[in-house]
Amino acid sequence: MIETSGIILINKPAGPSSHDIVNHVRRTVGAKKVGHAGxxxxxxxxxxxxxxxxxxxxxxxxFLNSDKEYIATMKIGAETDTYDKTGKTVSINNSAYxxxxxxxxxLKSFIGKINQVPPSFSxxxxxxxxxxxxxxxxxxxxxxxxxILIKKITLLNYNAPLLQLKILCSTGTYxxxxxxxxxxxxxxxxxxxxxxxxxxxxxKLEKAIEINRLTDKNWTKHLMGLEKK
Numbered sequence: 001m002i003e004t005s006g007i008i009l010i011n012k013p014a015g016p017s018s019h020d021i022v023n024h025v026r027r028t029v030g031a032k033k034v035g036h037a038g039x040x041x042x043x044x045x046x047x048x049x050x051x052x053x054x055x056x057x058x059x060x061x062x063f064l065n066s067d068k069e070y071i072a073t074m075k076i077g078a079e080t081d082t083y084d085k086t087g088k089t090v091s092i093n094n095s096a097y098x099x100x101x102x103x104x105x106x107l108k109s110f111i112g113k114i115n116q117v118p119p120s121f122s123x124x125x126x127x128x129x130x131x132x133x134x135x136x137x138x139x140x141x142x143x144x145x146x147x148i149l150i151k152k153i154t155l156l157n158y159n160a161p162l163l164q165l166k167i168l169c170s171t172g173t174y175x176x177x178x179x180x181x182x183x184x185x186x187x188x189x190x191x192x193x194x195x196x197x198x199x200x201x202x203x204k205l206e207k208a209i210e211i212n213r214l215t216d217k218n219w220t221k222h223l224m225g226l227e228k229k
Contacts, residue, residue, distance in 0.1 A: 004052070004053055004220075004223065005051075005052060005053030005054060005055035005056040005057075006052050006053065006056060006223040006224055006225055007049060007050065007051060007052065007056060007203075007223070007224040007225075008025060008029075008050045008052060008209070008214070008219065008222050008223055008224070009047060009048075009049060009050070009203055009205075009207050009208035009209065009222070009224070010025070010047075010048045010049075010050050010208055010209060010210075010211050010214070011045075011046065011047065011048075011205060011208040011209060011210050011211070012040055012044070012045055012046060012047070012048040012211065013045060013210070013211065014042070014043050014044065014045050015042060015043075016042060016211075017041075017042045018036055018039045018040050018048060021036070021048055021050065021211055022034050022035065022036055022050060024211060024214075025050050025052070025211075025214065025219075028214055028215065028216050028219055029052060029216070029219050030216070031052050031053060033052070033053055033054045033056075033057045034050065034051065034052055034057070035050070035051045035056075035057040035060050036048055036049060036050050036051060037049035037050075037051060037060060037063030037064055037066065037200055038063070038064055038066075038068065038171065038197075038200060040195075040197060041084070041176075041195070042086075043084060043085065043086050043195070044195040044196070044197065045194075045195065045196045045197070046070070046071075046195070046196040046197035046198060046205050047197045047198060047199065047200055047203060047204070047205040047208050048197075048208075049063055049200045049201075049203055051063065052223065063200070063201065064171055065171050066171065066200050066201030066202075067151065067168060067169065067170055067171070067199075067200075067201060068168075068169055068170075068171065068173065068197060068199065068200055069166065069167065069168045069169075069197070069198045069199035070166070070167045070169075070175055070195060070196065070197050070198060071156070071164065071165070071166055071167075071195075071196040071198055072164070072165050072166075072167055072175050072178075072179060072192060072194070072195050072196075073162055073163070073164045073165075073192070073193045073194040073195070074162070074163045074164075074165070074179045074182065074183070074190045074191065074192060074193060075161050075162060075163075075190060075191055075192075075193040076097055076098070076160060076161045076162075076163055076183060076186065076188050076189070076190045077092065077093050077094070077097065077160075077161045077188055077189060077190070078091065078092045078093065078189055078190075078191060079091045079180065079183065079189040079190070079191055080191045082119065082176070082191075083119045083174075083176035083177060083179060083180040083191055083192060084176050084179075084191055084192040084193075084195075085191065085192065085193050085194075087191070091189055092189075093187075093188050093189045095187075095188065097160035097161060097188065098186045098187075098188055100155070100158050102186065103155065103158060103163065103186065104155060106182060106185045106186050107153045107155065107165070107182065109185065110150050110153060110178065110181070110182065111150055111151075111152070111153060112149070112150065113147055113148070113149050114147070114148060114149075114150060115145035115146065115147055115148075116145060116146055116147075116148050116173065116174060116177050116178070116181070117144075117145045117146075117177060118146065118174050118177060119174055119176050119177050119180070146172060148169060148170050148172050148173045149169065149170035149173075150167065150168075150169050150170075150173070150178070151168040151169060151170070152166075152167070152168040153165055153166070153167050153168075154166040154167075162193065163190070166198075168199075175192060175195055176191075176192045176195075179191060179192040180192075209222050
């Protein structure tokens with residue numbers, strides 16, 4: 001087992017869970033202590049900050065508390081039970097799509113500190129059980145709102161029904177809930193079609209390596225020192 005501590009930036013593909021990526025890195029580098037600085041849903045892509053070694057994982061909290069940046073693509077005009085494309089469609093709105101002006105006004109209302117209710121299909125615990133497990137059983141779930149901070153939302157592209165945004169936010173923000181809430185405020189409904197995390201604190205996606213390119217022979221080349229945060 002190695003004793004070195006550091007960080008490896010992984011460009012997570014859609015499909016595997018964050019836990020899957022951590023297990024892959026653990027096997028590749030031969031380290032017992034491996035963690036990550038913020039979960040990405042299986043369908044999401046982008047930057048996963050993987051922490052290698054005891055010193056790195058012990059300081060996990062400071063990485064988890066870093067701001068996150070995302071490129072989010074929403075589909076307007078429908079809602080799903082998971083608030084993303086993996087869920088079941090629960091409503092469809094056939095009315096006219098909102099204008100770009102209407103969208104900009106609504107987006108502006110989400111800037112700053114807001115109270116956000118996490119999605120029912122999330123890892124939040126209710127009486128010791130994960131919310132998504134209860135939701136899959138069809139049980140009614142009431143999650144409490146959490147205060148988050150949306151620092152910036154930039155409209156990158158709008159070609160109805162797809163709306164692409166760049167979002168800079170605090171830790172604890174559910175982009176799926178944000179997409180759902182924006183859709184609600186537009187009176188059209190919306191869900192998250194695609195999500196790419198581009199930044200975690202000062203770490204950027206362009207510095208990350210694809211997981212299938214990380215090997216037991218080259219991983220040390222991609223290990224970053226903890227002082228580089």
